[in-house]
Amino acid sequence: MLSLHPVFGFSDLSSLxxxxxxxxxxxxxxxxxxxxxxxxxxxxSQLQEQVNSIASLTFNTFGTxxxxxPPVRLSPNYPEPPPNPTEDSANFADQPKLMSAALVKxxxxxxALVAALPPSEGGEEAQLRRIAELQAENDAVGQELQxxxxxxxxxxxxxxxxxxxxxxxxxxxxxxx
Amino acid sequence: MAxxxxxxxxxxxxxxxxxxxxxxxxxxxxxxxxxxYVCFGVNYTTDDVxxxxxxxxxxxxxxxxxxxxxxxxxxxxxxxxQLHILELADVLVERPSQYARQVEEISLIFxxxxxxxxxxxxxQARATLIHILELQIQRRKEALEDIKRRREEARRLLKESLxxxxxx
Numbered sequence: 001m002l003s004l005h006p007v008f009g010f011s012d013l014s015s016l017x018x019x020x021x022x023x024x025x026x027x028x029x030x031x032x033x034x035x036x037x038x039x040x041x042x043x044x045s046q047l048q049e050q051v052n053s054i055a056s057l058t059f060n061t062f063g064t065x066x067x068x069x070p071p072v073r074l075s076p077n078y079p080e081p082p083p084n085p086t087e088d089s090a091n092f093a094d095q096p097k098l099m100s101a102a103l104v105k106x107x108x109x110x111x112a113l114v115a116a117l118p119p120s121e122g123g124e125e126a127q128l129r130r131i132a133e134l135q136a137e138n139d140a141v142g143q144e145l146q147x148x149x150x151x152x153x154x155x156x157x158x159x160x161x162x163x164x165x166x167x168x169x170x171x172x173x174x175x176x177x
Numbered sequence: 178m179a180x181x182x183x184x185x186x187x188x189x190x191x192x193x194x195x196x197x198x199x200x201x202x203x204x205x206x207x208x209x210x211x212x213x214y215v216c217f218g219v220n221y222t223t224d225d226v227x228x229x230x231x232x233x234x235x236x237x238x239x240x241x242x243x244x245x246x247x248x249x250x251x252x253x254x255x256x257x258x259q260l261h262i263l264e265l266a267d268v269l270v271e272r273p274s275q276y277a278r279q280v281e282e283i284s285l286i287f288x289x290x291x292x293x294x295x296x297x298x299x300x301q302a303r304a305t306l307i308h309i310l311e312l313q314i315q316r317r318k319e320a321l322e323d324i325k326r327r328r329e330e331a332r333r334l335l336k337e338s339l340x341x342x343x344x345x
Contacts, residue, residue, distance in 0.1 A: 044297050047251075051290050058262055058283070062269070107259055114251045120300065123244040127303040134310040141317045148324045155328065159335070 043117055050110045057106055061099040068092055227295050238289045247297060254293070258286045 041049070070092065073080055193203040213222045229237075238257070239250040265279040 042301070044294055044301055048291065048294050051287065051294070054258070055287055062265070066269070103262070104259075107255055110255055111252060114248050114255070117248055118304070120247060124300070124303070127300070127307065130307055131303065131310065134307060134314065138310055138314050138317070141314055141321065145317050145321050145324070148321060148328075152324050152328050155331065159331070 043113065047110070047113050047117075050106065050113055054103070054106045054110065057099070057103050061096075061103060064099065065096060068095065227292075227298075233288075235288050235292075236285060237292075238286065239293060245293075245296075247293065250293060251290070254286060254290050258283065258290070261286060 040046070189204075196203050211223060213220055215221075239245065239254065261279060261283045265276065265283065268276055268279050
């Protein structure tokens with residue numbers, strides 16, 4: 001018999017195992033959230049991923065429900081179908097609820113992502129115009145930068161020239177004793 | 178045509194023997210290709226544009242026009258999708274043999290969704306370009322200011338040292 005765990009306080013093995021799993025799940029979720037926050041895909045790729053996940057949730061939902069649905073009585077002429085008391089009836093009643101909740105959550109997530117799209121200022125022509133004016137400004141600033149750079153290099157050369165002359169003079173003035 | 182497994186390099190490397198001494202003695206590289214070209218037996222085109230939905234034979238559910246409000250259309254397509262999923266569930270319960278039509282509607286909505294998202298990409302590319310240009314302009318301006326400041330400081334130092342030398 002297992003005594004009480006010093007940290008988690010269990011008294012039996014199965015709840016210990018399930019809590020370990022829960023703990024690991026929380027850890028994995030935290031890592032996933034960390035990655036998702038600091039290394040995001042761009043918004044359009046996220047939207048595309050979300051659309052694909054909605055699609056896969058849809059066909060998983062319908063596929064699972066169709067595959068696992070218990071037989072139902074079609075007409076009073078036929079006898080009652082034999083009940084299947086396997087794990088179906090216990091968990092099956094929750095399946096539609098869980099899966100539809102997941103679908104709705106995915107759809108809400110999609111809406112949240114759409115809201116996170118940056119506002120589309122103007123159309124294509126406005127963007128092209130902005131690009132043209134930015135290019136012009138970039139060229140102007142670039143040319144001025146080039147001019148300043150050349151002037152600075154010229155001054156540097158002059159200063160280096162003067163410095164070497166001054167150093168030569170210093171050396172020539174200092175006679176060795 | 179190079180169809181051997183390990184084809185030799187193209188033979189015109191010999192024309193570039195004196196390139197270091199005289200860059201003009203060798204032929205210029207060929208101009209960029211326009212139109213369609215063949216690469217490894219496959220036809221490629223240089224004009225990469227997203228084919229519109231009609232070209233693929235798919236009905237377009239969101240309105241055409243010069244400026245589409247992407248957010249609104251995406252949201253309304255999402256709502257349509259949810260409604261159609263519910264319809265499919267209903268059809269499966271009541272008239273299970275007529276699922277095909279609903280499934281086709283749902284796939285149509287998905288195709289429209291993806292096409293809309295794909296048509297956002299050129300917009301995103303232009304916005305990225307604008308952002309990069311703005312960053313570059315800002316960096317250049319900062320460098321310009323930096324150089325100006327350093328030159329001023331150098332000039333000031335030289336004046337000072339001239340003053341101290343004269344004072345001697």
